[in-house]
Amino acid sequence: MKIYNTFTKTKEDFQPINPPNVTMYMCGPTVYNYFHIGNARSFVMADIVRRYLEFKGFNVKFIMNITDVDDNIIKKANEEKKSTTDVASFYTEAFFEDVKRLKIKTASVYPKATLHISEMIEVIKELEKKGFAYNVNGNVFYDVSKFSSYGKLSGKNTEDLESGARVDVNEEKKNPLDFALWKKVKESEPSWDSPWGKGRPGWHIECSAMSIKHLGKSIDIHAGGNDLIFPHHENEIAQSEACFEQKFVKYWLHFGFLNIQNEKMSKSLGNFFTAREVLDKYSAEAIRLFFAQTNYGGPLNFSDELLNSAQKGYEKILNLAEKIEREINLNTRSEIIPDFDVKKYYSDFEKVMDDDFNSPQAAAVIFDFIRAANKIIAENNNIDSIFYQGLKQFLKNTAENVLGIIHFGDLANALNPNIDNEQIEMLIKKRDIAKKEKNFALADQIRTELSNLGVILQDSKTGTTFKKIILK
Ligand SMILES: [Zn+2]
Numbered sequence: 001m002k003i004y005n006t007f008t009k010t011k012e013d014f015q016p017i018n019p020p021n022v023t024m025y026m027c028g029p030t031v032y033n034y035f036h037i038g039n040a041r042s043f044v045m046a047d048i049v050r051r052y053l054e055f056k057g058f059n060v061k062f063i064m065n066i067t068d069v070d071d072n073i074i075k076k077a078n079e080e081k082k083s084t085t086d087v088a089s090f091y092t093e094a095f096f097e098d099v100k101r102l103k104i105k106t107a108s109v110y111p112k113a114t115l116h117i118s119e120m121i122e123v124i125k126e127l128e129k130k131g132f133a134y135n136v137n138g139n140v141f142y143d144v145s146k147f148s149s150y151g152k153l154s155g156k157n158t159e160d161l162e163s164g165a166r167v168d169v170n171e172e173k174k175n176p177l178d179f180a181l182w183k184k185v186k187e188s189e190p191s192w193d194s195p196w197g198k199g200r201p202g203w204h205i206e207c208s209a210m211s212i213k214h215l216g217k218s219i220d221i222h223a224g225g226n227d228l229i230f231p232h233h234e235n236e237i238a239q240s241e242a243c244f245e246q247k248f249v250k251y252w253l254h255f256g257f258l259n260i261q262n263e264k265m266s267k268s269l270g271n272f273f274t275a276r277e278v279l280d281k282y283s284a285e286a287i288r289l290f291f292a293q294t295n296y297g298g299p300l301n302f303s304d305e306l307l308n309s310a311q312k313g314y315e316k317i318l319n320l321a322e323k324i325e326r327e328i329n330l331n332t333r334s335e336i337i338p339d340f341d342v343k344k345y346y347s348d349f350e351k352v353m354d355d356d357f358n359s360p361q362a363a364a365v366i367f368d369f370i371r372a373a374n375k376i377i378a379e380n381n382n383i384d385s386i387f388y389q390g391l392k393q394f395l396k397n398t399a400e401n402v403l404g405i406i407h408f409g410d411l412a413n414a415l416n417p418n419i420d421n422e423q424i425e426m427l428i429k430k431r432d433i434a435k436k437e438k439n440f441a442l443a444d445q446i447r448t449e450l451s452n453l454g455v456i457l458q459d460s461k462t463g464t465t466f467k468k469i470i471l472k
Helices: 037-055 071-080 084-101 117-129 158-164 203-215 226-244 275-281 284-292 304-330 342-354 359-379 385-403 408-415 421-436 440-452
Strands: 002-005 010-013 021-026 059-064 133-136 139-142 179-184 199-201 219-225 249-255 258-260 300-302 455-460 463-468
Touching (some): 002 249, 037 219, 037 385, 059 203, 084 275, 117 133, 117 199, 203 219, 219 226, 226 249, 275 284, 284 304, 304 359, 304 385, 359 385, 385 408, 421 463
Parallel strands (some): 021 219
Antiparallel strands (some): 133 139, 455 463
16 A cells, blocks of 8 residues: 655555554644635545545544644634633534534544643653753743754755744744744633643644654654645654654645635635535535545645536435445345456455545546446346345445445435325325236336335235335
8 A cells, every 4th residue: 555655755655653553643623613625625535544544454543633722712712702612612513513514434532732731741841851942931932943854844944944934023932933832821811830830832732742642652644734734744743753752753644725716715705615614505425525536635626516516426326325225125036146346346446545545546436336337237127136235335335434425324314205105005006907907017117116216015915015115
């Protein structure tokens, strides 16, 4: 299996530190608003990566942090005249709702920054002891000049960075690139006791402290949006490696930007969409398919046209899945078991996903499979239901469990028979008459039509009864 490592800028063989375990850390949301569709792309693609590793038999521990103390949260709380705790817990709830609606698998742990303050203080103390941090009147900064390989992830060198740095007017810092590890309390801000006085942690230290706590000093995969490479991930490396003196991350994985109609998404341009706005218009499966159809690392253009086309793609999968469920419920036994090389599709799927999670190609394999299956179904009558079991297994293992673009468990609603009992009884009578008149073609047609609506007929000596399928 190959994975593109931002750190080396090459595709590398994937060899986790402690197989079959894989540790994966994804930078999570700062909870001061609803997350937008660009964030949703990163979250869904990280989910697909994680699910594929599980498909390969790895035991993945997946951590996503919640930043619940931050400048933006404080600002929002002041604007809305609420407490920071209220703002953070409101948007944390909203985050979980949206993640669930996007059918993203729950992380092993969602650590909250405010519950890891003592761990952060320990890391800062260690950095200070080793000479990488300095305290100026209760503000503690990381001394970038002490970490000789600073810039190794982003490929930036400190001299260029210093000359181009957007210098905060902060005369306490020795160097414009130095960043805050601990911020001295300001009036009406949340704060915690520390060896440097009351204050709160900087953003970057959260991820270093929480990944160490939940995944250990060295982790296999650290993921996040492209925009986090610098300075966030660069600073995480500087903190963790200075503190623990070992390699922090084996593979760095970064997700590309999402543009709206070829423009950068921004509130001022009026082209800013939250994930929940998009989820009100399109199904989660269609949105996931739309994301999966572009390589995770490249830019992605978002438009209603493209979403509509993904929705149509999803309906193709759904149509076949519904057909499969009906046929499995009918449980037909017959000699007709068409030759269908499902193994070939498994191996194609695995081959492309093994190549740095090539999800666009993986989706293409699934659509090839659907075309081939539909052709066989159209060309054969009375196929044994074992054939449909094989189709279902493939779609469950790939389209459902890895890409999350179909959910068989949800089909019950989609398939609830949309026909009332009176109409069914009427059709049964019509079919009885047809059978008496030896018009078996019509009788079969009625049976098939009902079956397509989720109504199964059962003939016996005393007459015909029916059942509505509740699919699960
Ligand atoms: Zn982070």
